[in-house]
Amino acid sequence: MRLSAISAVIVDLDGTMVDTMGDFEVALNHTLSDLGLPPVERALIERTVGKGSEHLVRSVLTHQLALPEVVSSGCVALTWPQAQMVELALERYQHHYSFTNGQYADVYPGVAEGLQALRASGFPLACLTNKPLSFARALLEIKGLNDHFAPVFGGDSFDRKKPDPLPLLKTCEALGTAPAQTLMVGDSQNDGLAARAAGCPVALVTYGYNHGDPIAQAPHDLLVDSLVDIAVVLQGHAKAA
Numbered sequence: 001m002r003l004s005a006i007s008a009v010i011v012d013l014d015g016t017m018v019d020t021m022g023d024f025e026v027a028l029n030h031t032l033s034d035l036g037l038p039p040v041e042r043a044l045i046e047r048t049v050g051k052g053s054e055h056l057v058r059s060v061l062t063h064q065l066a067l068p069e070v071v072s073s074g075c076v077a078l079t080w081p082q083a084q085m086v087e088l089a090l091e092r093y094q095h096h097y098s099f100t101n102g103q104y105a106d107v108y109p110g111v112a113e114g115l116q117a118l119r120a121s122g123f124p125l126a127c128l129t130n131k132p133l134s135f136a137r138a139l140l141e142i143k144g145l146n147d148h149f150a151p152v153f154g155g156d157s158f159d160r161k162k163p164d165p166l167p168l169l170k171t172c173e174a175l176g177t178a179p180a181q182t183l184m185v186g187d188s189q190n191d192g193l194a195a196r197a198a199g200c201p202v203a204l205v206t207y208g209y210n211h212g213d214p215i216a217q218a219p220h221d222l223l224v225d226s227l228v229d230i231a232v233v234l235q236g237h238a239k240a241a
Helices: 021-034 042-048 053-065 068-073 082-100 111-120 133-142 166-175 189-198 227-240
Strands: 008-011 125-128 182-186 202-205 222-224
Touching: 008 166, 008 227, 021 042, 021 053, 021 082, 042 053, 053 068, 053 082, 111 125, 111 227, 125 166, 166 182, 166 189, 182 189, 182 227, 189 202, 222 227
Parallel strands: 008 125, 008 182, 182 202, 202 222
Antiparallel strands: none
């Protein structure tokens, strides 16, 4: 990876800039309660988050419906058609998430400082997440991060989500930069796979959500403990170029 050639940076949201696990947990458990199902364990959320709301809700719902205590209880939800169940669960989840978005979430250490340093060094920034765009914009606003980004794209902004490369390619177009000159910063294999397929270099943070797998196993060019580290590395390479 030629870091000296980087001219713009794309940053993921959940697990990269903001720890939103609390938001997911509260909204999902309200949803499950609406359906007469037991609450979900946080470990399951950590393994399934990152591929969009539909994947998250569908995965959690499938898991909870298969629990022995649910099967043996004769829960009425077990008699509903699967498509109807998923549709209802998604509707309830979106409803509850609209109230929990950002309320149980925290910005990771070094994020605000790192973004500020990148902007001060002249790097245009875009936010690209699989979270629905309306929720993404609201979260950035709530956490005071929205001013760092010109383009912001969500999981419903394009026909496909990460790990498909299309969102990255479209974001590069919006930034006016070539993929090879645009650094993707994320926290999971979704970001790494999408970046590789799009031809973008990729830096992954060592915290965040990676489906329960070690982040070092995901495709990457750089592993960092903070967004501040990315700013320092890029600044150093720019001066050496």
